[in-house]
Amino acid sequence: LSFLGHASFLIETPGKVRVITDYSGAYTTDPPPDIVTMNHAHPSHYTLQPDPRIGTVLHGWQEGPQPPAYDVVLRDLRITNLATNIREWGGGTELNGNSIFIFETAGLCIAHLGHLQHLLEPADLDALGHIDIVMIAVDGGYTIGQADARRGVEQIRPRIVLPMHYFSAENLARFLDTMRDGYAIDVRHDPTIEVSRVMLPDRPTLIALPGGL
Numbered sequence: 001l002s003f004l005g006h007a008s009f010l011i012e013t014p015g016k017v018r019v020i021t022d023y024s025g026a027y028t029t030d031p032p033p034d035i036v037t038m039n040h041a042h043p044s045h046y047t048l049q050p051d052p053r054i055g056t057v058l059h060g061w062q063e064g065p066q067p068p069a070y071d072v073v074l075r076d077l078r079i080t081n082l083a084t085n086i087r088e089w090g091g092g093t094e095l096n097g098n099s100i101f102i103f104e105t106a107g108l109c110i111a112h113l114g115h116l117q118h119l120l121e122p123a124d125l126d127a128l129g130h131i132d133i134v135m136i137a138v139d140g141g142y143t144i145g146q147a148d149a150r151r152g153v154e155q156i157r158p159r160i161v162l163p164m165h166y167f168s169a170e171n172l173a174r175f176l177d178t179m180r181d182g183y184a185i186d187v188r189h190d191p192t193i194e195v196s197r198v199m200l201p202d203r204p205t206l207i208a209l210p211g212g213l
Helices: 123-129 146-156 170-178
Strands: 002-005 008-012 018-020 034-036 056-059 071-074 079-089 093-105 108-112 133-137 162-163 182-189 204-208
Touching: 034 079, 034 133, 079 123, 123 146, 133 146, 146 170, 162 170, 170 182, 170 204
Parallel strands: 018 034, 034 056, 108 133, 133 162, 162 204, 182 204
Antiparallel strands: 002 008, 008 018, 071 079, 079 093, 093 108
């Protein structure tokens, strides 16, 4: 897992499948990934002109009469999603404007919460199932408040929490302070970590990777 910046992570599986989350084109790789996921929050989370070499592009927002519903398999990776609502810029709610994307590979289940702006309902948690690693926006303003971000993590109960979308070191530090009493804190200087099932920590751990600005 590599934190590229803002809300974009590169996920690389043992089978050499490569995915970038919340792809806008600002953070990418060369060659491009096999798959990208996007969320319809604002242009830093999606693009309607992705690199044409990308094989699969998954829009996380509703574009027709039904919410987005994916079940995509490429070699050793399975991607599904859970649609959630987001706020509209002028007020009100955009129904199914965001997706939590779930990535299953190598015996791990990874959830990228996208531009999540509310706590999850019990039915949402049932749909998510067991999550080992969660990527959550912690800016505290544009997405979910930091106190609710903690409650959201506690709802999902992952072993590893990867904060994203935090804009400044001070913003990240405030979130780390809200988590210290219940989570181990591991601040890294390398944006890439390698994770396997046997490497999951016994104590829930927040790993802060550089690149969230």
